[in-house]
Amino acid sequence: MTNQHQVKVELAERRYDILIGRNLVSDIGERARALNIRTAFIVTDTNVGALYRAQVTSSLEKAGTHVSVLTLAAGEATKSFEQLERILDAALDAKIERGDCLIALGGGVIGDLTGFAAAILRRGVRFIQIPTSLLAQVDSSVGGKTGINARHGKNLIGAFHQPSLVIADTALIDTLPVREIKAGYAEIVKYGLINDAHFFNWCEKNVHDIFEGGPTREEAVAYSCRAKAAIVGRDEREDGERALLNLGHTFGHALERLTHYDSSRLVHGEGVAIGLCLAFRFSADLGLCSMDDAQRVSHHLHSVGLPTQLADIPGGCGNADDLLEAMYQDKKVKAGALTFILAKGIGDSFIAENIDPAQVKQFLTHALSH
Numbered sequence: 001m002t003n004q005h006q007v008k009v010e011l012a013e014r015r016y017d018i019l020i021g022r023n024l025v026s027d028i029g030e031r032a033r034a035l036n037i038r039t040a041f042i043v044t045d046t047n048v049g050a051l052y053r054a055q056v057t058s059s060l061e062k063a064g065t066h067v068s069v070l071t072l073a074a075g076e077a078t079k080s081f082e083q084l085e086r087i088l089d090a091a092l093d094a095k096i097e098r099g100d101c102l103i104a105l106g107g108g109v110i111g112d113l114t115g116f117a118a119a120i121l122r123r124g125v126r127f128i129q130i131p132t133s134l135l136a137q138v139d140s141s142v143g144g145k146t147g148i149n150a151r152h153g154k155n156l157i158g159a160f161h162q163p164s165l166v167i168a169d170t171a172l173i174d175t176l177p178v179r180e181i182k183a184g185y186a187e188i189v190k191y192g193l194i195n196d197a198h199f200f201n202w203c204e205k206n207v208h209d210i211f212e213g214g215p216t217r218e219e220a221v222a223y224s225c226r227a228k229a230a231i232v233g234r235d236e237r238e239d240g241e242r243a244l245l246n247l248g249h250t251f252g253h254a255l256e257r258l259t260h261y262d263s264s265r266l267v268h269g270e271g272v273a274i275g276l277c278l279a280f281r282f283s284a285d286l287g288l289c290s291m292d293d294a295q296r297v298s299h300h301l302h303s304v305g306l307p308t309q310l311a312d313i314p315g316g317c318g319n320a321d322d323l324l325e326a327m328y329q330d331k332k333v334k335a336g337a338l339t340f341i342l343a344k345g346i347g348d349s350f351i352a353e354n355i356d357p358a359q360v361k362q363f364l365t366h367a368l369s370h
């Protein structure tokens, strides 16, 4: 039985659908035709391209769409100016015009980069997301944040540019390395921790089936997309509530930076897993949330094999000053003060502005010694 879900992202004239289910990519041609797309430019990476590029291209061509493909190296380093320029040049060579469409076929790296290229090519062309990693299906393909990394830090250059359609084919996760499934799972758990204790309970009970695949995985993806779409629908540009989605990310981004985006040491979702645990432990230290809740979060993430503490990072991550400095490079710094997402408990997170750096340093010094 196929279990198909549709989530609507309600953004007035920029509204779009997220389709979730197994084997959806074989219909991409029909979907593109329904959106009146005659010419498509696919961007993918070496891993995903080798597995799925032929299937996607042939579906599009059968539906009468003219297709070009650019395959980039897999990995976070691809979210760069250099690769952005490659896409823009190649898309212009392929005569992509305003009414045409870029298609991101890959994980969050390809999605963020291709979305940004679509935002600036000819002042904006349409794009379709075909997220192929669990992380991209539950998070990065939804909500329209696109961008690249700068020398100064992650995602510092980018644009809001909503896709025209997101196709989350959960069968593609079958070829995803288990380490990447775990990384995506950290972002799923995040939605429960933000504002939905019931969903966190559900994750604790269903984690095995989510990893195995089948209808439970589809449900987890659909639930996550719905949770993100609801927040984005209320606050597209992160003037307020959307910042909650950064739970775990102020710590996580600093860790990615200090490990030089080296995926052999830490991938984004792993940084988020440690970041979620630190955010809860810091909240407990500040007397905001119970230590029991903080331990429950760590315990659950640890039980699926995710890193949960700084000591879990191979090669370490510097000292408390290095961490604090890396956090200051993050976008979530307002007029020099750190903004954190902290929690009063599982499912009860909030935006905490003006956090005293001395308190953060004390917490980190302690966290580094454990």
Ligand SMILES: NC(=O)c1ccc[n+]([C@@H]2O[C@H](COP(=O)([O-])OP(=O)(O)OC[C@H]3O[C@@H](n4cnc5c(N)ncnc54)[C@H](O)[C@@H]3O)[C@@H](O)[C@H]2O)c1
Binding pocket: 045, 046, 047, 048, 051, 074, 075, 076, 079, 106, 107, 108, 109, 110, 112, 132, 133, 134, 135, 136, 139, 140, 141, 142, 143, 144, 145, 146, 154, 155, 172, 173, 174, 175, 176, 177, 180, 183, 267, 268, 269
């Ligand atoms: N825009 C947003 O709102 C948002 C949100 C969260 C994360 N992100 C960004 O997303 C990026 C991380 O995304 P990611 O975890 O998908 O990383 P990724 O794109 O590097 O993919 C992870 C790895 O899995 C491989 N892969 C992907 N799909 C596969 C499949 N179906 N089969 C086999 N291999 C496959 C990739 O080639 C890569 O090696 C980060 O740059 C992060 O900043 C953006």
Ligand SMILES: [Zn+2]
Binding pocket: 139, 187, 249, 268, 272
């Ligand atoms: Zn993330």
